[in-house]
Amino acid sequence: MQATQPAVLELSAPEHLGLESRTIFRQHAVGLLDQLPERTGRLVIDLRGTRTVDSAGLGALMLIQRKASERRQVVVLKRPNDELRFLLVLTKLDDLFEVEADAA
Numbered sequence: 001m002q003a004t005q006p007a008v009l010e011l012s013a014p015e016h017l018g019l020e021s022r023t024i025f026r027q028h029a030v031g032l033l034d035q036l037p038e039r040t041g042r043l044v045i046d047l048r049g050t051r052t053v054d055s056a057g058l059g060a061l062m063l064i065q066r067k068a069s070e071r072r073q074v075v076v077l078k079r080p081n082d083e084l085r086f087l088l089v090l091t092k093l094d095d096l097f098e099v100e101a102d103a104a
Helices: 022-035 053-071 082-090
Strands: 008-012 042-046 074-078 097-098
Touching: 008 022, 008 082, 022 042, 022 053, 053 074
Parallel strands: 008 042, 042 074, 074 097
Antiparallel strands: none
């Protein structure tokens, strides 16, 4: 597995991922997915600075995941807060994403 490292790009999510920020965030994410190779590309969404995610923000994450799935790419949610983790489980979306917890 070490021999073929997948191509990885990272995108930081906004502090409030929701109605106001979802369109620009989704456009940035889709642009990065288009730069990544099909089948091996990984988009890491860093949620370290994200305080809130509303239903519109969750919808944006789902659309990003759908685009990645079409290209057989992986979306990784890095450092989501407990509230977002709970929301993903509650909405049964936790299986759609790889979740990377804080290393500390």
